[in-house]
Amino acid sequence: MYDFNGDFAxxxxxxxxxxxxxxxxxxxxxNTQANYLVIFYSGSIRQTNLGITPNRxxxxxxxxxxxxxxxxxxxxxxxxxxxxxNKIEILYGAMNADNVNQPLEVGLKGNTLTDFxxxxxxxxxxxxNSASGALVTDVCELTPAQTASLGLSFVWxxxxxxxxxxxxxxSNSIICAGKSATLNASGATTYSWVNQSNLPQIIxxxxxxxxxxxxGFSGACSSSLTLxxxxxxxxxxxxxxxxxxxxxxxxxxxxxxxATSYSWSNGSNQxxxxxxxxxxxxxxxxxxxxxxxxxxxxSVKVDNCTNIVSNTSSKRSIDNYPxxxxxxxxxxxxxxxxxxxxxxxxLGKVVLEFKLQENEEYxxxxxxxxxxxxxxxxxxxxxxxxxxxxxxxxxxx
Numbered sequence: 136m137y138d139f140n141g142d143f144a145x146x147x148x149x150x151x152x153x154x155x156x157x158x159x160x161x162x163x164x165x166n167t168q169a170n171y172l173v174i175f176y177s178g179s180i181r182q183t184n185l186g187i188t189p190n191r192x193x194x195x196x197x198x199x200x201x202x203x204x205x206x207x208x209x210x211x212x213x214x215x216x217x218x219x220x221n222k223i224e225i226l227y228g229a230m231n232a233d234n235v236n237q238p239l240e241v242g243l244k245g246n247t248l249t250d251f252x253x254x255x256x257x258x259x260x261x262x263x264n265s266a267s268g269a270l271v272t273d274v275c276e277l278t279p280a281q282t283a284s285l286g287l288s289f290v291w292x293x294x295x296x297x298x299x300x301x302x303x304x305x306s307n308s309i310i311c312a313g314k315s316a317t318l319n320a321s322g323a324t325t326y327s328w329v330n331q332s333n334l335p336q337i338i339x340x341x342x343x344x345x346x347x348x349x350x351g352f353s354g355a356c357s358s359s360l361t362l363x364x365x366x367x368x369x370x371x372x373x374x375x376x377x378x379x380x381x382x383x384x385x386x387x388x389x390x391x392x393x394a395t396s397y398s399w400s401n402g403s404n405q406x407x408x409x410x411x412x413x414x415x416x417x418x419x420x421x422x423x424x425x426x427x428x429x430x431x432x433x434s435v436k437v438d439n440c441t442n443i444v445s446n447t448s449s450k451r452s453i454d455n456y457p458x459x460x461x462x463x464x465x466x467x468x469x470x471x472x473x474x475x476x477x478x479x480x481x482l483g484k485v486v487l488e489f490k491l492q493e494n495e496e497y498x499x500x501x502x503x504x505x506x507x508x509x510x511x512x513x514x515x516x517x518x519x520x521x522x523x524x525x526x527x528x529x530x531x532x
Contacts, residue, residue: 150216153184153193178209191218198228202277205233212283223291227262227283238274241265243291252291262287296356299323301349309365311427315340316364323351323358341366370394370424374431378505382440382481385507386411386528391431394422409528412437440481440508452515453491459525464499468492470515478524479510501526 152159178199185192193216201208211228223243242253253268256275260266262283265275299322306317320326320335329348331337339347346363372393381387389408391397399408400419410418417434452470468474468491478487478499486504491497509524 150193153191158182158193158195178211186218189219192216193218201233202235202237202239205235207231208233208235210277221293224288225290226288227285229285230277230282232277232279232282234278238276241275241289242268244271254289256281265289294355297353298356298358299351299353301351301358301360303347303349303360303362305362305364309367309426310341311367312342312369313340318347318349318362318364320349320351323353325352326350327352339364367424367426369427369429370422372420372422372429372431374420374433376418376433376435378507379434380436380438380480380482381411381506382508383413383437384411387435387506389418389420389433389435391420391422394424394429396425397422410435438481452518452520453511453513453522455511455522455524458522459527460501461526462500462502464501464524466491466497466499468495468497472515475514477512477514478504479512480505481508 149161150158151161178197181194181196181198183194183196185194195214196211197213198211199209201210209229209231211230213224213226213228215224215226217224225241238256240253242251244251244253248271251268251271253271253273254265254275255268255273256262256265256277258276258281261281262275301320301322304319304321306319310316315338318328318337318339320328325333326335327333327350328337329350331339331347337347339345341364344363344365346361348359348361350357350359370393372391374389374391376387376389378387386409389399389401389403389410391399391406396404397406398404398421401408401410410416412435415434415436417432419430419432421428421430452468452472452474453476454467454469456465458464466476471493473493474491476487476489476491477485480486486509487499489497504526506526506528509526511522511524513520
């Protein structure tokens, strides 16, 4: 209800409760306004509650009322408020109108002057075929010739919302971590994504499975819909070369683990690939886990091994065999002195060092050494000798 005449402390008055035959309003009447005084002589106002919850009817009956300038009128009507359905009905009884130039406002008004639903009766129409008012100032003429017939009623029923049926189209129901997806909403007039934008289409880049909530609006009606965007992890790839450094002409094995399929930049599609690069080369492997892919790179250093010089002196103190050798190298100190033995790789790094007593024989386990060229260096009584050794790639033998 809207109080246009200032009879209440608040212009917007609502019914907050119905207790027995008492109607509780959200604002108290001020009883300070005399505008549009309604007077009655033998009339009455009655309030009745009909039916049982949740379908009760709160009824206000105004019997034998008159406009403030007329003493010969008798206007009777009821205002019925329907529980649950929120329907409002004005039901007219007997009318005895006077010839007074004072029309009546009949209908409903909201909390603004643009929110109304009223009836209109002019001098060329009557109450039984009244029209819907187009302006908030439209009124119903009340004269002896223009009155409501007994039993005439005006009924206002709140419009029933037809909630929009929302749909969300995903560009991909499962995306890989770090990738984006597009969500496109349809089925409503306007949209609102929770913690996103008010556009129908959004682009998302979640780092984990995420649920998105959409609200769609069509007029005063709305509905909501949720959708989960699933995120698949990238494969955790490990790639290495064994060995990482080789002499020119030798081979190394590239190996990748952590996925289900692989593709190397040299064309191989196996988890392992044997390569013999002529120059230091960087290799890339792309691996997938049936949903997502990731890449790794590794470098294989190629050395000309020109720094390895063979000492063929017949005065060497250590005999060794075989050469090339695989897994085991047999050594014998042929001198009568303590000899220090060093094994140096192609990069000049000492990978093994030990001592042999005079005439001592020793079997060196080399299974942990990488394929390539090595220098066997011996030091006896400050006399140094060296010899080039080879651990070959057994797959190329």
